[in-house]
Amino acid sequence: MDSYTEKVLPFKSSPSFLEKTIAHNGEINMGYLLQNFDEIAYVVGTKHLDIPSCLHRVPSHILTASVEHFHILHPITIQDIKISGHVVNVGTSSIEALVKAEIISCADKSLGTRMKLKDSTINRIAAPTPKTILIAKFNMVAVNIETAKAVKTNSLITTNLRERRTQELANDIETSTDGKPETSKGANNIGANAFDKKKNSMGEYKLIRDTALQNAFIVTPQDRSVLGYLFGGKVTIFVISYWPSRMFAGSNVRMYSLDEAKFHSKVNVGSTVKLTAQVIYSSEDDNMFQVKVVYSLSDCNGTFGGAEAMTANFTFLSLDKKIKNVVPMTLKENELYIEEAGYSTACQKGDL
Structure with missing residues (x-):
């Protein structure tokens, strides 16, 4: 899954960074986290569309159609947080991205809030772990920049069991109408x-x-x-x-x-x-x-x-x-x- 992207938010290790993002009640600003989730999803979708070998590809961009179940799995405290995500499913012009946030022991101060856009040797799967505090699925669509109409996206290939299990997890995070009255x-x-x-x-x-x-x-x-x-x-x-x-x-x-x-x-x-x-x-x-x-x-x-x-x-x-x-x-x-x-x-x- 080459679309993997991560971003580190040093809330604990950088007091100056926390001061800019803290809420009135002394907790991490949830609106700021939502904004970063959307940003990661956009980068993930854009990376999936961007194939350098396709010299004549249609100029396209990603639009968010919906967000499904932004789950808070554990209380959010003042800790360094890493937000990561990657594409888990694709359709003709649609892209589904799974994005999560997890607590890390100590943020890399040299990295700051910059994104890692290149391939990484560390864990590149956004499946939940015991340290995962937030998880969400974004539904996006690829559109032509000039016409704003939907365009065909690239296919997605899973190469191992962990990637396939992550796809299954994303399929479970869906809006269901079961139990709803008319x-x-x-x-x-x-x-x-x-x-x-x-x-x-x-x-x-x-x-x-x-x-x-x-x-x-x-x-x-x-x-x-x-x-x-x-x-x-x-x-x-x-x-x-x-x-x-x-x-x-x-x-x-x-x-x-x-x-x-x-x-x-x-x-x-x-x-x-x-x-x-x-x-x-x-x-x-x-x-x-x-x-x-x-x-x-x-x-x-x-x-x-x-x-x-x-x-x-x-x-x-x-x-x-x-x-x-x-x-x-x-x-x-x-x-x-x-x-x-x-x-x-x-x-x-x-x-x-």
Whole structure:
């Protein structure tokens, strides 16, 4: 797997580096880790496309289509971390990359945060180890630079048993619909009386609409990718999801997982983007709740329509206080609630 790439983040061995990346609570900034994961995935996909022997290859680049199950396997403490990844599966124009982060004993200070792009004699497989703290699978697509249309990617050859087992692991990290109810059918069967009964039976609650927070920004040239529009790694999905999480829980919270992130359309420089984040499901049993983030584009009149550029679902854990139940009051909110309830049930059963 020649696409292997790694990057060292010396949080522990370099106080000056930690100072630039630390969060308000003294922990490593999760948004920074998400950005580095996306960066590694992009480099991995680009390396897979880049074959020096193909002199007449089509000029192409990689776009992230979605992120599946960004899992936090162990608590993240102030340690030196190595992020690594490589391609595990390919389709006609699609590329799947497995990216992980693991604790290392001591960072190579001469390396700093530079990437190792060349072949390495060390472990070049991104399969989890006892020191692995994060793992995620990125689904990407190869596109022509000039036409922005999908192009054929290179094939992938596994040469040993470890590489084949890593492929099997990546296949297991998939979004499954097992255990999920039919959301549209469930939503249509709930009326105003059902809402009232639900509220009365849930004790202390909070309405989903009251958990929403919004923000807006204009995409600048500094946010663009090599293709000229918004780079996924620059998207502040974690920041916008963290705000309503703190307000809903009324205490410190910790990100448990990024369940899914999907990029629906490109966002050009100069575009106005509205960010909306709200709690859509909560579980008092495990003190965890889900937050949905939506990026919407404004039209030429400056109004925000229904066009969604990106959506993401996070799971958070309340650390200090018992959370309240959230209650949907519209059919759309109820559809989201039922979908997340089904997803949570499937996770508990081990279907996901």
